[in-house]
Amino acid sequence: MSRRAAGVLVIALLAAACAVEPIEDPGIGAGSLTSVVYAADGTALTEWHAGEDRVLVRYDQLPRHLVDAVVAIEDQRFWVHPGVDLRAVVRAVQADLAAGEVVQGGSTITQQYVKNALLTPEVSLDRKMREVSLALGVEKTLSKQEVFERYVNTVFLGNGAYGVGAAARRYFGKEVSALTLDESALLAGLIRRPNALDPYLYPNAAVARRQTVLDKMVDLGWLPKAEADAAGALPLRLQPEGAADRSRFPYFTDEVRRRLLAEPALGASPEDRFTALTTGGLRVYTTLDTAAQLAAEAAVASVVPAGGPSAALAAVDPRTGHVLALVGGADYYDPDDPVAQFNLATLGRRQPGSAFKPFALAAALQAGIGLDSEFEGGRSAVVQTPAGRWRVENYNRLAYPNLTLLEATVFSVNVVYARLMNLLDPSDVVALARAAGITSPLEALPSLALGTQEVTVLEMASAYATFAAGGLRIDPVLVTRIEDPSGRVLFQAVPTIRKAMDPSIAEEVTAALTEVVTRGTGQQARIGRPVAGKTGTTEGQYDAWFVGYTPELSAAVWLGFPRGDRPMEAPHTPFTITGGTWPAQIWARFATGALSGIPYRDLPDADSADLVAVQIDLSTGFLAGPLCPRAHVATIHVHPESAPTVRCPIHHPEGVELPSPGFVPAVSGRDLAEAVAWLEAAGYQATAEWVGAPGRIPGRVVTQYPASDSPLAPGSRVALTVVGPEPGTAIPDVLGLLAGDARKALETYGFRVRTVVTPEPDPGAAALHRGRAWSQSPTAGLPPGDTDTITLLVNP
Numbered sequence: 186m187s188r189r190a191a192g193v194l195v196i197a198l199l200a201a202a203c204a205v206e207p208i209e210d211p212g213i214g215a216g217s218l219t220s221v222v223y224a225a226d227g228t229a230l231t232e233w234h235a236g237e238d239r240v241l242v243r244y245d246q247l248p249r250h251l252v253d254a255v256v257a258i259e260d261q262r263f264w265v266h267p268g269v270d271l272r273a274v275v276r277a278v279q280a281d282l283a284a285g286e287v288v289q290g291g292s293t294i295t296q297q298y299v300k301n302a303l304l305t306p307e308v309s310l311d312r313k314m315r316e317v318s319l320a321l322g323v324e325k326t327l328s329k330q331e332v333f334e335r336y337v338n339t340v341f342l343g344n345g346a347y348g349v350g351a352a353a354r355r356y357f358g359k360e361v362s363a364l365t366l367d368e369s370a371l372l373a374g375l376i377r378r379p380n381a382l383d384p385y386l387y388p389n390a391a392v393a394r395r396q397t398v399l400d401k402m403v404d405l406g407w408l409p410k411a412e413a414d415a416a417g418a419l420p421l422r423l424q425p426e427g428a429a430d431r432s433r434f435p436y437f438t439d440e441v442r443r444r445l446l447a448e449p450a451l452g453a454s455p456e457d458r459f460t461a462l463t464t465g466g467l468r469v470y471t472t473l474d475t476a477a478q479l480a481a482e483a484a485v486a487s488v489v490p491a492g493g494p495s496a497a498l499a500a501v502d503p504r505t506g507h508v509l510a511l512v513g514g515a516d517y518y519d520p521d522d523p524v525a526q527f528n529l530a531t532l533g534r535r536q537p538g539s540a541f542k543p544f545a546l547a548a549a550l551q552a553g554i555g556l557d558s559e560f561e562g563g564r565s566a567v568v569q570t571p572a573g574r575w576r577v578e579n580y581n582r583l584a585y586p587n588l589t590l591l592e593a594t595v596f597s598v599n600v601v602y603a604r605l606m607n608l609l610d611p612s613d614v615v616a617l618a619r620a621a622g623i624t625s626p627l628e629a630l631p632s633l634a635l636g637t638q639e640v641t642v643l644e645m646a647s648a649y650a651t652f653a654a655g656g657l658r659i660d661p662v663l664v665t666r667i668e669d670p671s672g673r674v675l676f677q678a679v680p681t682i683r684k685a686m687d688p689s690i691a692e693e694v695t696a697a698l699t700e701v702v703t704r705g706t707g708q709q710a711r712i713g714r715p716v717a718g719k720t721g722t723t724e725g726q727y728d729a730w731f732v733g734y735t736p737e738l739s740a741a742v743w744l745g746f747p748r749g750d751r752p753m754e755a756p757h758t759p760f761t762i763t764g765g766t767w768p769a770q771i772w773a774r775f776a777t778g779a780l781s782g783i784p785y786r787d788l789p790d791a792d793s794a795d796l797v798a799v800q801i802d803l804s805t806g807f808l809a810g811p812l813c814p815r816a817h818v819a820t821i822h823v824h825p826e827s828a829p830t831v832r833c834p835i836h837h838p839e840g841v842e843l844p845s846p847g848f849v850p851a852v853s854g855r856d857l858a859e860a861v862a863w864l865e866a867a868g869y870q871a872t873a874e875w876v877g878a879p880g881r882i883p884g885r886v887v888t889q890y891p892a893s894d895s896p897l898a899p900g901s902r903v904a905l906t907v908v909g910p911e912p913g914t915a916i917p918d919v920l921g922l923l924a925g926d927a928r929k930a931l932e933t934y935g936f937r938v939r940t941v942v943t944p945e946p947d948p949g950a951a952a953l954h955r956g957r958a959w960s961q962s963p964t965a966g967l968p969p970g971d972t973d974t975i976t977l978l979v980n981p
Contacts, residue, residue, distance in 0.1 A: 242337070623640055
């Protein structure tokens with residue numbers, strides 16, 4: 186067709202344009218919008234979308250260099266034409282007519298926008314005429330900035346991203362306002378051919394196109410050449426492919442999604458709610474505290490070794506019910522873990538062991554059984570129940586004297602709680618636990634007090650929060666508010682608050698659980714501020730718990746193997762895991778971080794004014810003497826008339842001479858702890874000097890001054906010379922020692938010990954050194970740092 190014919194066609198278009206009326210704002214058309222989930226501090230946690238990933242942005246959020254880059258490469262006369270660029274139209278019509286078909290676009294940004302929002306992808310002259318008419322009408326309705334804003338929210342930029350907001354997050358992991366010049370030029374260059382220029386698949390092509398955009402900006406005088414050269418010299422700086430589809434804290438956001446799929450405010454059916462979440466552009470505001478979440482993940486990682494058991498943690502604010510942190514497993518995205526995406530904190534039900542005892546304690550207090558009520562002790566007990574005889578043993582078959590209910594809680598004495606349940610109606614314990622926040626199915630059985638029925642980690646954190654809140658139960662809250670794209674509130678959380686128990690009952694429970702952490706089984710959860718809590722370990726070592734709280738924080742920690750098929754003891758773990766070990770340590774490290782900067786408040790104290798403190802050797806149940814192993818000795822508060830009076834005969838048999846008053850006992854050759862116990866029993870104080878002595882057992886006393894049997898006034902000091910480095914300064918040397926001596930020495934220094942029986946490479950040496958340690962890792966002499974486990978290789 187001739188240039189004259191093309192001109193006639195353009196005149197016809199202009200004539201039609203004169204009759205164009207303003208049209209209604211098309212917005213973004215029928216496109217779906219990505220929903221964004223936010224933490225409590227406003228940071229984005231994840232995005233939910235179906236086929237189209239689209240995040241709306243405003244014009245004032247766009248960097249100037251992004252605006253210039255898009256206009257330069259797509260429609261350099263955008264700011265001056267009325268929606269259609271006649272020069273471009275003439276050029277395109279001539280090319281199309283010469284070819285006998287549509288071969289060139291000539292579309293302005295406005296035309297591209299109406300095509301994206303209102304038209305089909307069809308390529309025809311009729312559709313082009315419609316596009317022109319709509320573009321002219323839109324520009325009579327919207328300002329240039331409004332047109333541009335809608336355009337960059339509808340354009341496809343590859344990898345599922347629609348609009349520059351989604352593309353900025355998908356390619357660079359940032360908000361559009363934070364884009365740099367080179368990133369803006371890359372996005373602008375993708376508009377024409379997003380799939381062919383995919384920077385993940387075709388990085389060289391994407392970089393070349395980026396350079397074309399920068400050069401065009403320089404040619405138009407919109408960018409100094411020096412800045413263009415600097416931006417063009419930069420390598421592609423993309424975030425890993427698929428990272429945009431990964432949640433920052435996936436166990437938390439998955440639980441949010443699971444709950445919202447049941448939220449009626451988002452739709453009448455699960456399908457409607459799914460559509461709203463993935464296409465409705467919702468803004469979901471959650472309770473997650475990012476500092477607390479990071480502290481939780483760091484605490485777990487710092488305690489549980491690679492390849493060890495799984496850990497789960499849930500933390501709740503007792504004052505609001507807000508769920509602050511969730512750890513549901515080791516790595517949600519681990520492709521080699523078949524249960525990686527199973528949330529152990531909210532979906533996994535496991536036996537809580539003795540961590541369930543506080544609910545039985547609260548029920549007992551409600552029934553008028555006080556903390557000072559005394560129960561028969563012992564190693565084991567046989568209790569008659571409606572179902573028959575029930576035999577119960579204490580953990581490790583430890584023996585206790587008669588105890589108050591308080592002391593039985595502090596030291597988690599099973600036989601006392603079995604006898605307590607014989608006085609209670611188990612259905613009352615079920616009712617109390619339900620009132621506190623346990624929602625899992627519970628049967629009214631006497632064994633309930635020992636934690637034989639399954640619960641979730643989040644339930645335990647929430648139920649203990651009821652004690653922290655003075656008996657008020659507040660259901661867990663994960664989402665505070667949901668808004669649609671216009672800001673209309675679709676859902677607003679209204680806390681559900683119920684009175685679970687009288688405040689005085691909750692205070693007495695808290696007083697008892699504070700003693701658990703201060704001097705009982707939960708001492709490794711101490712953090713320098715008042716803490717109440719309880720340990721739990723199930724029969725067979727399959728589950729270990731610590732659940733604790735302050736007035737500002739309630740958290741539950743569980744450890745175990747997800748399938749429940751391996752006990753947490755050697756060889757599966759370096760040592761036997763109980764609630765008072767790794768779970769309590771994780772809780773302490775988490776709470777220290779989560780409560781940083783928060784002033785602490787006191788917790789109620791237990792009244793033990795009428796009790797006396799006595800030292801009991803729990804391995805025998807007798808009054809402890811200076812020769813009892815310190816690891817078995819506990820200070821217990823008992824009624825005066827119930828205090829044991831017989832010193833432990835197992836460790837103090839007849840014929841063993843105790844220190845004579847006024848004379849220094851012989852302690853050379855003893856372990857330091859035992860030596861100190863002997864000296865204190867004789868009324869003396871001890872000082873220690875540490876010396877290297879290869880081949881001798883670290884922690885063993887080699888000399889003393891004054892010498893044994895020397896007369897010395899009570900209260901005087903005895904100087905001891907002890908083998909090995911001073912604890913905390915270096916790892917002791919145990920090479921050449923018998924395996925038992927090596928383990929004991931390292932445990933004295935506070936290390937866990939992993940023993941591997943394997944012969945050393947030299948057969949002759951292995952035969953000569955049977956049963957002795959021939960390698961230790963880390964090696965002796967190194968600063969201990971964060972080392973908590975020493976691996977010993979021992980000859981068979």
